Amino acid sequence: MNRIVFTGGGSAGHVTPNLAIIPELTKKNWDVYYIGSKNGIEKKIIEEAGIPYYGISSGKLRRYFDIKNLQDPFRVVKGIGDAYFLIRRLKPDAIFSKGGFVSVPVVIAGWLNRVPVFIHESDYTPGLANKIATKFASKIFVTFEESRKHLPEDKTVYTGSPIRKEILTGKREKGLKFAGFSNDKPVITVMGGSLGARRINSVVRENLDDLLTQFQIIHICGKGNMSSEHKNIKGYKQFEYISSELPDVMAATDLVISRAGSNSIFEFLTLKKPMLLIPLPRSSSRGDQILNAESFEKKDFASVLFEENLTKNSLYQKVNDLYQNRDHYLKAMKEYSSNETLEMIVSAIEETKSR
Template sequence: MKRILLTGGGSTGHVAVNLALIPHLKRNNWEIHYIGSHNGIERELIEPLEDVQYYPISTGKLRRYFDVNNFKDPFKVIKGIGQAYRILRKVKPDIVFSKGGFVSVPVMLASKLNRTPSITHESDMSPGLANKISMPFASKICVTFPETLKHLPEDKGVLLGSIVREELHEGTRRKGLHFCDFTETKPVILVMGGSQGAKHVNETIRKLAPKLTQKYQIVHLCGKGKVDDSMNIRGYRQFEYVKEELPDILAMTDLVVTRAGSNSIYEFLDLEIPMILIPLPLSQSRGDQIQNAESFEKQGFAEVIQEDDLTEEGLEDLIEKTYENRSKYRKNMQRSEQSNPLEKLYGLLEEYSRR
């Protein structure tokens, strides 16, 4: 039996590929271990899974800007490297697979120190800081966008494409409507602000809810601790996030308003759900979501509105325009040559395990 150690966390995007990969590994009888943080969303999503051993380690965020925690976090990272090293010595995996996020940095360094082969995956068009730091330690670096290859060493880059969880195709519209207490008579808008929520997006949707629910039904995944208990409108349901019910919610969704994280938007592409993308602004990110959104808009999969330009009237008009033209977006998605690359990724893991 082969043994794999997975890592990645900090956001759902840094866990989604691992969640897609785990059922595939189980079917092929791999022993699965996972290193994540103590308090990140990866622990909530991974630890309850059967036949996956979860190990929390110390982790710190490496920032490009000044913050008082910049003086503390390097010591957390050093501690995490020691913890990850000991876990790898104990588990003795045949290979390490990293989805990124700052928890992955100690793991990737520890894999190099243990001489364990490793593969990492970058979803966005330009590599994030954590993956940039980890690249020298990786055997191969898998990417989603062809443009990303120019940022990588020529002998390490592998164009993989989008990875979509198989279970997302297993939902039913009827179950989604029942879960949200919605009717068959109105279309459904899904609003997602990311695992951390999006204050301006959440506020704008809630202000629009009384008007929008005259024509649509809204299911709002607003982020941890972001539920507004004062909202009591028929046809508007809000959750911090959902797990088992997500495939059913996606099955009933006619239009999604979302951030532009690569994993999420490729899932919507695979499910042929028209999108309105509100990428994280430069003030809150390195601009990767803006690049992702521009790529999808250019390919005719989505409409884009920048957060700094977000207004109630502008979003309402864009929702109306996108819904009315939904068949156009779906036709463009059907013509897309994107495909599920799980088999390709699994082949790399097989090839490089204890190479």
């Protein structure tokens, strides 16, 4: 039986695509292991999925000055050592990395052990971790076709984003029942990423009086961001986080308001949900979400509202425009299919069997 080690962490976006690929490999009798950080978000997600998990030392790779930058290189070196001996013990036939700072020691350790390393880059341009990791990769998969110009041409393959099959299995009736909604009005789902988005949360709540005359709203607002003031408003339902019920919630959704993390927006695209994207601003990111959003806007997959232009009035206007023109977006999204993505990635990994 073949073995594979997955890695990636720091945010849910560096984990969920792995969860799309893992079931396809287990069907083909691969043993699956996961190496992540000792206390990162990936540990909880992977252990709940029943996958053997190993935590290693890891340091965050920052583009800005922080006193921790003096300590973290030592943590990265220790992480390489931890991962090196783990890989020697597990003897995998392949390593698959989804990025995030914890993946760098695993990728380097895999290369040192002469194990083929596969990387998937979700965003329009590679993050710092994947920029480092590409030097040690056998093959690099990308979500955006435009990303190839930022990566080594001989290693890079455009596949799209691996989508969890369970997200496609939702039932609208169950989603409406879960939220306590009726079929009388269309549903907007608001998502700010795994940690929420306070600015979006605030402006959405400012708009409730106007929006609720036309829509029902499911608001996934992030841990600690529930509002007691808006707890019992008819047609408005708040959640810190939705897990197993998310496929049903998405089936009940007519419009999405979201950040522009790559994994999420490709799930919305696969589900054919017209979306208003409010990307993280450059002041609090490297600008990857802005590029993701602009790419989707150019292809007529989404409408975009930059956070610096986000007000009560601008949000309300954008939502109404999106709903009025929803057929335009649905027509553009109809041409997109994610069916071949998993097949392409799994086939490339399966080729390691013959080596």
